[in-house]
Amino acid sequence: MRLKLSNLSMAEIMARLHAMNGRGITHLDLSKCNFGQSAYAELEALFNRIKAMGITHLDLRLNHLGQKPGPELIALFNILKEAGITYLDLSFNALDQRPMAELSGLFAVLKDLGIIHLKLDANGLGERTNPELITLFQALKGAPTTHLGLSTNEFYRKTGAELADLLAILNDLGIRHLDFSFNDLGKKPVSDLITLFKAVSVTLITELNLSFNDLGQKKRFELALLSDTLKKSAITRLHLRSNGLGERPGDVLASMFRSFKDSLVTDLDLRSNELGHKNGGELSLMFSAFKDSPMARFNLADNAFWMRPGDQLAALLNAMKDSQIIELDLSNNGLHRKTVAEWVTMFAALKGSPITHLKLRFNKLGEKTGAELATILAALTDTSLTHLDLSCNELNQKTAVELATLFSALQGTELIHLDLNFNGFDTKTAQELRLIFNALPAHIATIALSLQEFTQMNNEQRQAIQSRFPRAEQLILVDNEDGRALNPALSLSDANVYQALGFVGLAPPSLVNQASFFVARNSTRFNREEGELPDEIKASILKFKLRG
Incomplete structure (x- = not known):
């Protein structure tokens, strides 16, 4: 269970923690509490309380911890030894204010905490000399840390050779998931970037986040060289969100994407790159470049695809038919602006496609009429889609009769799972909910709903939904605050949540x-x-x- 105590005084925090003791809190958010101004005795009491509660995820962002003397920081984090914390966020704490000796001492303590995921974003680390950085990270040697966040640390200040040395140290530490976003790498000469990426290619890093680095400003041959350099890497998940790639010509992007054919990348994040500014011919050329690549999951959310006519969006989908892409994310693309005819044309392009999972989150589909939505969803007949994500689409704007009609339109599809998370179903009456969910075809075996909305419902509302999906494994509850789906088969605390919400016959994990x-x-x-x-x-x- 997650507890958020941001922007509170120390007295308020301690009172809330005392009240929540024994409630199974595992994720604690203490961001923006200005601990840099707190007395050591207060912080000592807080850290002892955290250790006693069994917290596993601790968020200490934006607390000005860099204002505390090094010996105090070292003593505080020493308290957390054997506390069981596996996730620690120390981002935006101005740790660069501390002298090197103090920082090294702090890192040496962090090494022994058992942290798997460590976030050090926005701490001015790029301003340290390379020998200092190497000394700092060597202090973590022996830690179980595999996920490291170094976003927003101005690493553009480093030369390619210096970045390569840093990568070598991180690889030696066992880092396999690296967040290097918001570091203005687009400012670097291409020679420096190639040196950096060559260094990445000889590491065992499997997930690399290069989002928000303005790489789209690089020239044609530079982009091709950069992507080509990653071919020999171990990377399977690559994040290139918000890099202005839409500003490059379509053939340049096609050449870049073609290089993924010989890579291990199966999961590519291209969110927020203004690809909707490309015309249909460019989109078709770009995405046909993924033919014969190992790409399986493709995130194209927030790319303003509403700007393209339906036939051009269909060309985009047609271009993926010869790929291995099975998961496609088109969330937050303003697709409510598309006409029914355009939707039908788009979905027709999914016939014969390998795509089985489609995400359409945050597309304001609730603004379409019920009849329009029914026609749109019926167009999924004869496609291979098995999983459809319609979460966060304001479907509560539709009447119960309209929702029942549009859900009935899924009768001829192959869908087995429907994600309806965060659609305001808690505003519907029990009678309306029974009508809505009983309209779902029998082949839809599972649905996802918001834990927060489901908790807000009364017993009658929940029972109306459970009349169609009575078992816990059929109704997946998504904790939108924690950003995860509950799994009562694996987690005892999750099983307790399901039991409290009226699910019976639930065997504990x-x-x-x-x-x-x-x-x-x-x-x-x-x-x-x-x-x-x-x-x-x-x-x-x-x-x-x-x-x-």
Whole structure:
């Protein structure tokens, strides 16, 4: 369970923590509480309380911790040894204000906390000399940290050779997921970027975030060289969000995308790159470049595709038919502006496509009439879609009869899962909810709804939905505050939430499942010990790893 206590005084925080003791709080948000001005005794009491509560995720962003003397910071974080914290966010704390000796001491303490995901965004690390940075990160050697956030640290100040040295150290530490976003790398000469990317290619980093780096300003041959350099890397997930790529000609982007053919990248994030400014011919050329690439998941959210006519959007989808893309995200593209005829043309292009998962979140579909939505969804007949995400679309604007009609239109589709999270269903009466959800075809086996909305409903409202989806595994509750779907089969606290909301016959997760899930989610930390576990546990761990 997550508890947010941002912008509170120390007295308020301690009172709330006392009141919530024993409630199973695991995620604690203490951002923007100005701890830099708090007395050490107050912070000591707070950190002891945090340790006693069993917090695993601790958010200390924007607290001016850099104003505290180094010895106090070291003593405070020493308290958290063996506390079980695996996620720690120290972003935006002006840690660059501390002398090197103090920072090194702090990092040495962080090494022993058991942290897997460490965020150090916006702490002025790019202003440190390279020998200082190497000394700092070497202090983390031996930590189980695999996820590291270094966003917004002005690393554009470093030369390519200096960045390469930094990458070598991070690889030696065991970093496999690196956030290098918001570092103005587009300002760097292409020679420096090639040196950096060559350094990436010899690491074991599998996820790299280069979002918000203005890489779109690089010239034709520069972009091709940069993407080509990544071919030999271990990267499977690449984030290029908000890099102004839409400003480059379509053939330049096609050449860049074509280089992914020989890479290991299966998950590409191109959100917010203004690709909707490209014409249909350019879009077709660009996305046909993914033919024969291993790309499976493609995020094209927030690209203003509403600017393109339906036939041009259909050309985009047609271009993906020869790819291996199975998941496509078109969220937040203003698609409510498209006519019904344009929607039908677009969805017709999905026939014969490998795409099975389609996300249409935040497209204001609730502004369409009920009849229009029914016609649009009926156009998914004869496609291969099995999972459709319609969350955050203001569907509560439609009447119960309209919603029942549009859900009935899914009868001829292959859908087995429908995501309806955050659509205001808590505003509907129990009678309306029964009509709405009973209209869903029998082949839709699971749905997703907002935990917050489901909790706001009364028993009659919840029972109306449960009359169609009675079992916990059929109704996935999404905690929008925590950004995750609950899984009562694996988590005892999640199982308790489901039980409190009226789900009966819910078996608690087995000890094997809980232990296997924990080890699978912390696989890097336990790789060496995994071979010594019993065969039953090892088989179960493998099952959860394959689930992702």
